[in-house]
Amino acid sequence: MxxxxxxxxxxxxxxxxxxxxxxxxxxxxxxxxxxxxxxxxxxxxxxxxxxxxxxxxxxxxxxxxxxxxxxxxxxxxxxxxxxxxxxxxxxxxxxxxxxxxxxxxxxxxxxxxxxxxxxxxxxxxxxxxxxxxxxxxxxxxxxxxxxxxxxxxxxxxxxxxxxxxxxxxxxxxxxxxxxxxxxxxxxxxxxxxxxxxxxxxxxxAENTAPVSVALTRQMLWRFAGEASPAAALRVDGGFAMALGAGPDVREGVAAFLEKRTPAFPGRIASDMPPGYPWWG
Known part of the structure; x- marks a missing residue:
């Protein structure tokens, strides 16, 4: 454009x-x-x-x-x-x-x-x-x-x-x-x-996973005005389980243990977890 x-x-x-x-x-x-x-x-x-x-x-x-x-x-x-x-x-x-x-x-x-x-x-x-x-x-x-x-x-x-x-x-x-x-x-x-x-x-850019950041900023903005943590609890466990079983977490842990900069493979265009977006 x-x-x-x-x-x-x-x-x-x-x-x-x-x-x-x-x-x-x-x-x-x-x-x-x-x-x-x-x-x-x-x-x-x-x-x-x-x-x-x-x-x-x-x-x-x-x-x-x-x-x-x-x-x-x-x-x-x-x-x-x-x-x-x-x-x-x-x-x-x-x-x-x-x-x-x-x-x-x-x-x-x-x-x-x-x-x-x-x-x-x-x-x-x-x-x-x-x-x-x-x-x-x-x-x-x-x-x-x-x-x-x-x-x-x-x-x-x-x-x-x-x-x-x-x-x-x-x-x-x-x-x-x-x-x-x-x-x-x-x-x-x-x-x-x-x-x-x-x-x-x-x-x-150099230290975080793209999928994690995309989810995190949406979770913080959208749940900040809620009266209780109930809405966040309905989604964060599922996201944690889905990401925990995926390659980004394996890479993040390996990079930490090996004392190196992570190279996260996940991409927003293709790797957002089930349940996203959770809002109407």
């Missing part, structure tokens, strides 16, 4: 998706949302890709929705609104693509991440930031409500009290506050950010 507003690049097991409207601080458009979803799914379909890094070009990560069309940008039929908030049954746009991803996702937040620029990072598994990055869930200051599923994702990531503090005030805050609040897991110098994100991706 040819992309207009993002770049999609692979380097070994790592796919890097870059929001590429630097002259607009990568302000979000419907085209960007469609391309982002397509790139995430392309990475998921490529067995050579083991992890996805999402970042922005230039000074900004994503400075929110492109409002060059004025308030009409946010109307129910507005182009930016439609792509960000497509229902799950229609594929969920970039939100559905990130949430349903079978590859781990790492957001490398290089600059301003405001509005949809902040919420599009929430379905990512890991978020790190440059020390110059700034964040804002500014919807209430624009007369809006949290979008892109963020009323669910943000409390999952940082807890309800912190989510309420940021969303009710609509304030813009720095990377240090994002770290204290649990929105990002580490803060680094701007010139070290992308290399650090790619190093995390390579650590995953």
């Amino acid at each position: 040819t992309y207009e507003q993002i770049r999609y690049e692979t380097d070994g097991p790592v796919a890097t998706i870059t929001l590429a409207r630097p002259e607009k601080l990568n302000a979000y458009t419907a085209v960007m949302g469609i391309e982002l979803a397509a790139a995430i799914r392309a990475a998921g379909a490529d067995d050579a890709v083991r992890a996805i890094v999402l970042t922005g070009e230039g000074r900004g990560f994503c400075a929110g929705a492109d409002i060059s069309g004025g308030a009409d940008s946010f109307g129910g039929s507005g182009p930016n609104f439609a792509a960000a908030n497509r229902p799950r049954e229609e594929g969920g746009g970039f939100v559905g693509a990130l949430f349903d991803s079978i590859k781990p996702t790492i957001a490398a937040i290089n600059g301003a991440a405001v509005g949809v620029g902040a919420t599009l990072t929430l379905p990512c598994d890991i978020r790190i930031a440059a020390d110059t990055a700034r964040f804002g869930f500014v919807f209430a200051r624009r007369g809006l409500v949290p979008e892109a599923g963020s009323a669910w994702f943000l409390p999952q990531v940082v807890g309800l009290p912190q989510a309420l503090r940021w969303c009710l005030s609509g304030s813009v805050f720095d990377a240090a506050e994002a770290l204290r609040g649990g929105l990002v897991s580490e803060v680094v110098a701007p010139d070290a950010l992308l290399a650090r994100a790619q190093a995390i991706a390579r650590e995953i």
